[in-house]
Amino acid sequence: MTPNAPAASGATGAPLRVALVGYGLAGSVFHAPLVSATDGLVLDTVVTSNEERRAEARAACPKVRFAASPDELWERADELDLVVIASPNKTHVPLATAALKAGLPVVVDKPIAGTAAEARELAALAEERGLLLSVFQNRRWDNDFRTLAALIADGELGEVQRFESRFERWRPQLKGGWRESGDPDEIGGLLYDLGSHVVDQALVLFGPAVQVYAESDVRRPGAAADDDTFIAITHENGVRSHLYVSATTAQLGPRFRVLGSAAGYVKYGLDPQEAALREGLRPVAGEPWGEEVEQMWGRIGSGESPLTGGGTPVRTLPGDYPAYYAAVAAAIRGTGDNPVTALQAAAALDVLEAARRSAREGVTVTLPGNLPHEEQSAS
Numbered sequence: 001m002t003p004n005a006p007a008a009s010g011a012t013g014a015p016l017r018v019a020l021v022g023y024g025l026a027g028s029v030f031h032a033p034l035v036s037a038t039d040g041l042v043l044d045t046v047v048t049s050n051e052e053r054r055a056e057a058r059a060a061c062p063k064v065r066f067a068a069s070p071d072e073l074w075e076r077a078d079e080l081d082l083v084v085i086a087s088p089n090k091t092h093v094p095l096a097t098a099a100l101k102a103g104l105p106v107v108v109d110k111p112i113a114g115t116a117a118e119a120r121e122l123a124a125l126a127e128e129r130g131l132l133l134s135v136f137q138n139r140r141w142d143n144d145f146r147t148l149a150a151l152i153a154d155g156e157l158g159e160v161q162r163f164e165s166r167f168e169r170w171r172p173q174l175k176g177g178w179r180e181s182g183d184p185d186e187i188g189g190l191l192y193d194l195g196s197h198v199v200d201q202a203l204v205l206f207g208p209a210v211q212v213y214a215e216s217d218v219r220r221p222g223a224a225a226d227d228d229t230f231i232a233i234t235h236e237n238g239v240r241s242h243l244y245v246s247a248t249t250a251q252l253g254p255r256f257r258v259l260g261s262a263a264g265y266v267k268y269g270l271d272p273q274e275a276a277l278r279e280g281l282r283p284v285a286g287e288p289w290g291e292e293v294e295q296m297w298g299r300i301g302s303g304e305s306p307l308t309g310g311g312t313p314v315r316t317l318p319g320d321y322p323a324y325y326a327a328v329a330a331a332i333r334g335t336g337d338n339p340v341t342a343l344q345a346a347a348a349l350d351v352l353e354a355a356r357r358s359a360r361e362g363v364t365v366t367l368p369g370n371l372p373h374e375e376q377s378a379s
Contacts, residue, residue: 016329017044019073019080021095022087023053026109028060029277030138030321031086036061037283038325040333044080047073070095074102082132082332085109088178089187093118096133100125105132105332110196112342114187116349123342132331134338135345136324139197140204142271143290143319144255147298149205150317151258151265156300158262163202163241165256167194168249174222182224189225191216191352194245199348199355202233202241208347209233213364214355219248231355256298265314266306267298273319283322290319 018035020027023046035043045065046057054066067073073083083099084107085092093113099106106126112135113119126133139145151157178186179193191214203209211234216226228248233241244253256267273290283289297313304310323339330336354365 015040015042016081016332017042017079018082018084019045019047019067020084020086021047021070021073022085023048023050023057024086024088026136027084027086028053028056029274031084031107031109031136032057032060033277033282034321034325035084037285037322038329039285040329041082041325045073070098073104074098077102077104080104082107082328084136086136089114089192090178090185093122096122097125100129100131100133103129103131105134107134107136107328108342109136110200110345111187111192111349111352112345113349114184114192116346116353119342119346119349123346126342132328132338133342134328134331135340135342137197137200137340137345138321138324139201139271140340141320141323142273143292143316144267144269144271144298145201146317146320147314148256148258148265148267151300151314152205156263157258157260157265160206160239160258160260162259163206163239163256164244164254164258165198165201165241166244166246166249166253167198167255168244168246168252170250170252171247172220174220180223180225180227182218189227189229190245190247191226191229191231191355195229195231195243195352195355196348198243198245199231199233199351200345202235202243203344203347203351206235206237206239206241208236209351209354209367210236211364211366212351212354212358214358216355216359226359229355229359231351233351263300263302264311265298265300266311267316269296271319273321277321288318289322292316292318 018041020031035041043061043064045067047067047070049068057064083104085095086109092108096106096108179188181188213232216229219228228246231243254266254268258265297316299306299311300314301311327336327339331338358365
């Protein structure tokens with residue numbers, strides 16, 4: 001079913017009016033700036049009762065309106081064309097459900113839900129209502145990921161055999177807050193935070209997972225949620241993904257190390273877009289954005305070490321977070337596809353749930369209905 005464009009703005013070509021629920025890290029650093037930078041979207045309302053955050057939002061977008069609670073949005077749903085949910089993880093499902101029932105297209109920050117079943121229920125509701133439900137998996141538009149996807153598509157690595165992905169940080173001191181809470185209802189911890197990104201990227205590149213093994217630890221004194229996790233995925237096509245997310249890494253490894261039958265690709269450093277947004281920089285149409293200095297380019301080669309200058313530098317493609325909301329606007333207007341569907345997010349949650357079980361029980365988990373590549377070949 002094609003998502004229905006809201007009649008008020010979508011059918012007229014006027015900018016789509018966006019309400020943003022939450023103005024913490026996700027709302028203020030990512031969603032508000034990217035919505036405001038997208039042609040065809042306008043940030044109409046921010047939902048927050050925090051006066052300090054209201055002042056910040058007003059400084060960034062002087063014409064924005066405010067609501068104290070999401071319920072105010074549902075009461076004037078005919079004045080809006082899209083709701084973006086950037087509130088704490090535990091609120092994603094109830095708020096997305098309410099928005100869809102109010103007849104509004106929805107973008108939900110990752111993770112869309114705590115379980116794959118909840119994500120699929122939301123997908124079914126959106127389908128039933130004929131509304132867009134999209135998940136903000138912005139790391140699909142990271143510079144290094146775009147570059148790697150292009151290398152694979154062009155056959156530069158041959159047949160990929162192993163994918164190593166690291167999202168590591170050195171944060172020995174706790175920040176506090178719900179993200180570090182051990183309460184399962186909060187859906188905190190790095191497995192569901194950074195793990196949502198690295199798992200999604202692996203599935204986009206290499207397809208469905210059939211087996212999952214994980215090790216998950218709580219290492220920092222006073223921490224209650226996982227802060228150092230390893231996930232191994234066997235994909236249906238035989239590729240093996242080794243994924244690392246950590247806040248306790250004193251020496252950072254490469255962001256990507258990808259080994260193929262013809263060559264390997266190694267890339268250090270994080271995409272620069274988050275740092276730029278945090279510094280107050282904003283994407284502007286026609287101006288450079290997401291660019292990386294040559295010293296940070298990855299290297300491709302066979303039999304050499306990139307640490308000693310081996311291999312050939314590969315220009316990193318620009319990162320492009322603005323492309324996500326441009327695609328959302330097109331999807332609402334019926335001129336493009338949903339950039340990240342709830343069912344895709346549910347597949348990643350299948351892996352995250354399996355990883356949690358694997359780490360807890362010390363077992364390798366085979367996902368229901370799937371067999372490893374070798375067993376499929378033998379059967």
